Amino acid sequence: MNKNEYLKLDNQICFALYVCSKEIIKKYRPLLEPLNLTYTSYIAMLSLWEKDGVTVKELGDTLFLDSGTLTPLLKKLEISGYISRKRDAKDERNLRIFLTKKGQELKERSEKIPSNLLCSIYNGDYCDNSEMIKLRDTLHNLMRRFLSSEGSSKT
């Protein structure tokens, strides 16, 4: 591949990631709207359903988001009644996020979303599951790399 080829849009892995990510997020919209969730608040809820009582920092480490994004997002989730935000009595710097009863119940109402989303992408077509697993593994390898490089860059 010569110098010129590298600048072609079709050879940009990041562009392909960026487009696929955005287009799939668009497809979530009609599924999430009835639950009063955006994509970002949905992944926050996914994380909290696995483990709540975490700090904003811990949630941010899981979601690869910072407080500038999470603070307003979590305030909205609190207004929606899905979570509560409480300062940690032991260390008042930490804000801990807890699911409310309504937030816990939302999990059951969300169970169909992953399969409905796959339908909206593949609508009935054949989808090679092994290819999806390979894709996921490749992306998870990349994600691990981002985690480790965050630390190493601040020598």
Place this chain on the structure above:
Amino acid sequence: MNKNEYLKLDNQICFALYVCSKEIIKKYRPLLEPLNLTYTSYIAMLSLWEKDGVTVKELGDTLFLDSGTLTPLLKKLEISGYISRKRDAKDERNLRIFLTKKGQELKERSEKIPSNLLCSIYNGDYCDNSEMIKLRDTLHNLMRRFLSSEGSSKT
């Protein structure tokens, strides 16, 4: 995989795409800043270096972006002196985007960016090229799917 597993963050392909896309875009920042480009204006320039004189709509179809994103972006690229925006005399609804001399020259100054970016992700580590090619092909298959479903959804 039972019902519960589907809601786990680790099984969300979209989340992995979303994180990888964002983290790579962050790594572009220091490479693009000296050229006075953001990631979005960079991909716009990549597209224009392959073909300019296109309309905003055509550029948007290539980049999967709409006029709401492109209009302000292109105005900034015009202010930077990289492009010019001219109404099509044949059809005044169309706005055509042309590279200026400065915009064409920027291509040479950008040639090192793709390899520098790979370095910033893999810094010296082994990177399996065949895995990257597989990743790209999987994502391109997905992108084709988004293109065709855009039309089919508006029966």
Place this chain on the structure above:
DNA sequence: TTGATTAAAATTGTATACAATTTGATTGCA
């Protein structure tokens, strides 16, 4: 020819993202 329809950009409003800074709390050390 003209009014309805369609089409392309631009605009408006809302929701992210994130760098950089600020605020407030804690820790560690002199």
Place this chain on the structure above:
DNA sequence: TGCAATCAAATTGTATACAATTTTAATCAA
């Protein structure tokens, strides 16, 4: 103890994204 360094959230400012609407131009049909 007391104060500098550190840490977690929050805030500020800028740049996207995109749905929905508006504006302006072109086309089509009666």
